[in-house]
Amino acid sequence: xxxxxxxxxxxxxxxxxxxxxxxxxxxxxxxxxxxxxxxxxxxxxxxxxxxxxxxxxxxxxxxxxxxxxxxxxxxxxxxxxxxxxxxxxxxxxxxxxxxxxxxxxxxxxxxxxxxxxxxxxxxxxxxxxxxxxxxxxxxxxxxxxxxxxxxxxxxxxxxxxxxxxxxxxxxxxxxxxxxxxxxxxxxxxxxxxxxxxxxxxxxxxxxxxxxxxxxxxxxxxxxxxxxxxxxxxxxxxxx
Amino acid sequence: xxxxxxxxxxxxxxxxxxxxxxxxxxxxxxxxxxxxxxxxxxxxxxxxxxxxxxxxxxxxxxxxxxxxxxxxxxxxxxxxxxxxxxxxxxxxxxxxxxxxxxxxxxxxxxxxxxxxxxxxxxxxxxxxxxxxxxxxxxxxxxxxxxxxxxxxxxxxxxxxxxxxxxxxxxxxxxxxxxxxxxxxxxxxxxxxxxxxxxxxxxxxxxxxxxxxxxxxxxxxxxxxxxxxxxxxxxxxxxxxxxxxxxxxxxxxxxxxxxxxxxxxxxxxxxxxxxxx
Numbered sequence: 150x151x152x153x154x155x156x157x158x159x160x161x162x163x164x165x166x167x168x169x170x171x172x173x174x175x176x177x178x179x180x181x182x183x184x185x186x187x188x189x190x191x192x193x194x195x196x197x198x199x200x201x202x203x204x205x206x207x208x209x210x211x212x213x214x215x216x217x218x219x220x221x222x223x224x225x226x227x228x229x230x231x232x233x234x235x236x237x238x239x240x241x242x243x244x245x246x247x248x249x250x251x252x253x254x255x256x257x258x259x260x261x262x263x264x265x266x267x268x269x270x271x272x273x274x275x276x277x278x279x280x281x282x283x284x285x286x287x288x289x290x291x292x293x294x295x296x297x298x299x300x301x302x303x304x305x306x307x308x309x310x311x312x313x314x315x316x317x318x319x320x321x322x323x324x325x326x327x328x329x330x331x332x333x334x335x336x337x338x339x340x341x342x343x344x345x346x347x348x349x350x351x352x353x354x355x356x357x358x359x360x361x362x363x364x365x366x367x368x369x370x371x372x373x374x375x376x377x378x379x380x381x382x383x384x385x386x387x388x
Numbered sequence: 389x390x391x392x393x394x395x396x397x398x399x400x401x402x403x404x405x406x407x408x409x410x411x412x413x414x415x416x417x418x419x420x421x422x423x424x425x426x427x428x429x430x431x432x433x434x435x436x437x438x439x440x441x442x443x444x445x446x447x448x449x450x451x452x453x454x455x456x457x458x459x460x461x462x463x464x465x466x467x468x469x470x471x472x473x474x475x476x477x478x479x480x481x482x483x484x485x486x487x488x489x490x491x492x493x494x495x496x497x498x499x500x501x502x503x504x505x506x507x508x509x510x511x512x513x514x515x516x517x518x519x520x521x522x523x524x525x526x527x528x529x530x531x532x533x534x535x536x537x538x539x540x541x542x543x544x545x546x547x548x549x550x551x552x553x554x555x556x557x558x559x560x561x562x563x564x565x566x567x568x569x570x571x572x573x574x575x576x577x578x579x580x581x582x583x584x585x586x587x588x589x590x591x592x593x594x595x596x597x598x599x600x601x602x603x604x605x606x607x608x609x610x611x612x613x614x615x616x617x618x619x620x621x622x623x624x625x626x627x628x629x630x631x632x633x634x635x636x637x638x639x640x641x642x643x644x645x646x647x648x649x650x651x652x653x654x655x656x657x658x659x660x661x662x663x664x
Contacts, residue, residue, distance in 0.1 A: 200402050218451075218484060225483035229513050233534065289518055289575070297574035297604065305602040322601065357594045360611065364457060364590035366409070366638050367612035370631040371456020373409050386416030 153202065160198070160206075164191065167381075176382040190380040193372050325349040393652050401645060408641045412633040419636055421629065423617040426600060429607030430585040431468065431621045433558050438472035442557030443546060447572065448489035449481045450564035454589050455488060458562050460615035460628035461587035462492040465560060468622045469508075470500040475546045476508040477556070479532070481520070481567050483513045486536070505539070509546045512536035517567075518575040525553040525580040553580040562587040568596060573604050587614065 168177070168187055177183040195210035235256060238249040261278040264271045306326050310316045324345070332339065332346030377383050423431070437444055446465065450458045469476045478493060480486050493510055502508055511532045514520055523531040528550045529542050541547040550556065559582050561568045568586050577584040583606055586596060590611025599605045609618055612635060615628035 201399065221487075222483045225486055225513050226515065229483075229486075229536070230515050234514075285519075289522070293518075293574040293578065297578040298569070301578070301602050301604060302598055353594065357591075360590040360593050362642060363611050363613065363635065363639075366405075366635055367457045367590065367631060368454070369405075370409055370413070370612070370634050371627070373406075373413055373634070374456075374627060374630065377410070377413055383414070385414060387414045388416065 153204070156201075157204065157206070160194075164194065171380070171382070177380075186379055190376060193376060197372070390652075390656060393648065394656060396645075396649075404641050404645075405638055408638040409634040412637045413630070415633070417633065419632055421616050421620045421632060423621050426608045426610075427614055427617040428621065430465070430560065430587075430609065431607075431618065433583060433585060433606060434465070434468055434472065434474060437557040438469075438474045440557065441473065441475075443475040443477060443550065443555075444469065444558040444560060445477045445479065445553070445556045446489075447479050447481055447559070447561045447563075447567065448485040448492075449561060449567040450488070450589075451482055451484035452488070454564035456627070456631070457589050457612050457615065458564055458587060459488060459492060460612070460626050460631075461609050461618060462489065462562050463496060463626060464615060464618040464622050464624065464628070465562075465587070466492055466496040466508075467500065467624055468618075470496055470502040471622070473507070475506075477511065477547060477550070478508065479511040480513040481517060481571065482565070483515075486513050490536075506545045509539075509541070509544050510536050511541070518571050521553070521571055521575040522579070525576060528552050528555070553582055556582055558583045558585065560585045560587065563592065564589045565592075568592075568605070569599060573599055577604055587618075 168190075171177040172179060172183065172187075177186055192210045192213065195206040198204055199207045235252055238246065239252055242249060258278040258281055261274040263275075264273075265275040306322055308319055310319045310323070328342045328346035329349050330346075332343040332350065334343075378385060434444065446462070448462065466476065468474075478489050480489055489510065493508060496502065497504070497508065504510075512535070514532065516523070520531065528547070532541050532547075534540055535544065535547075541550075553559065553576055559572070559576065561572045561584070563586065568588065572584060576582070584604065585607040586599075586605050587609040588596060588611075590613070593608070593610030593614075596605070596608055596610075600608055609615060612628050612631050615626075616632045619626050619629045
């Protein structure tokens with residue numbers, strides 16, 4: 150038996166023993182809530198077991214999550230979109246709600262998309278739906294993105310710079326924008342401005358990396374908190 | 389020893405990180421949490437909304453993967469709103485946020501005696517992303533004729549006077565993805581000119597600062613630290629405040645490892661042509 154197999158069996162034994170104790174002592178209630186906590190703790194530990202090495206428990210938990218998330222999304226889309234906005238309005242058609250008949254158009258566009266998967270003979274129909282989506286998406290996205298993400302940002306970067314702390318902020322932003330733009334201008338040899346641009350880029354990467362560490366730790370803290378308080382039911386704080 | 393320090397097994401770092409989280413989580417020492425200007429700005433705006441008995445929209449755009457970071461923000465903001473009798477409308481651009489948002493509404497409404505329909509309404513998930521936001525701006529009742537429970541939005545006290553997004557006194561997006569900068573700001577805030585605040589995961593936070601600078605949003609809670617600051621403002625310490633202890637300790641551990649790694653690299657790594 151390999152070392153990994155021994156570790157795997159010891160892990161399962163310890164997990165089972167702890168749960169028998171928790172259920173036996175009444176710390177975990179013998180109902181669906183307690184069962185849910187037991188399952189959540191098992192899946193959490195299985196996922197973190199990847200830190201040691203890739204293993205079957207991790208694979209099981211990973212695939213289970215994907216399956217559950219897909220099924221949950223499907224039910225949400227069915228009840229709040231397809232049933233509420235398509236099936237119910239069409240099934241309750243009467244003389245006053247005849248305008249709901251226009252729903253047939255998006256239904257057919259949606260079905261046309263599926264012809265890509267269903268039949269090679271009719272797959273050309275999907276082009277109509279894709280053309281609609283691309284046309285609508287471009288028409289909506291291009292002007293809004295230019296207005297919100299480019300023009301507005303340029304406008305605030307080009308403000309008059311006052312002689313105070315706010316002005317210092319504006320000056321740093323202005324220098325940062327200009328030098329980074331120079332860095333990404335490849336037609337001339339890079340001199341001082343682009344080197345300053347590299348410094349700005351490095352600082353922004355550092356800030357992003359710091360925030361990423363904070364984010365990942367927050368998730369770990371959340372899971373550890375769940376294991377200590379909800380699963381092991383420890384009376385915190387202990388000291 | 390030198391070789392060991394130059395090539396520390398990552399699992400040793402994992403053990404240090406694990407201890408850095410578990411030991412402070414078991415203890416009770418407190419670290420000061422000082423709310424920053426960006427977080428306070430959201431708090432102050434909700435206070436202004438409360439003064440005029442207004443309504444805010446909260447878009448829950450996150451999933452279980454970001455639950456520990458964003459859910460404390462949702463709880464803190466809802467507690468603030470219900471405490472100050474601000475009417476709240478909840479919605480989701482992410483389908484997997486529905487259960488989490490419902491949980492946040494249930495917890496806080498029970499705590500503070502908020503009533504469904506007169507204090508808050510939950511619309512649930514609706515697909516469409518940018519077209520959904522545009523339609524909400526034009527015709528709120530047409531976009532959401534019914535709430536999650538099948539009540540007509542034209543009849544519920546919280547939503548009956550809302551004609552479009554501009555009728556909300558404040559819109560807050562609690563996000564773990566691209567919904568603030570790719571959906572709410574270009575298609576909502578820029579078009580309908582409502583006040584906009586953001587609570588987001590720490591990973592997203594650096595990319596959102598330009599929108600603060602441009603005034604497209606007036607406040608931001610970034611990550612668990614942002615949530616802890618808001619909990620401090622509403623004076624209800626929760627999981628985010630608790631999380632600041634291990635977070636601070638582990639940050640110190642990581643800084644120590646970074647310094648150690650760099651010292652070892654400059655002392656020996658470069659001489660040998662790099663770390664193995």
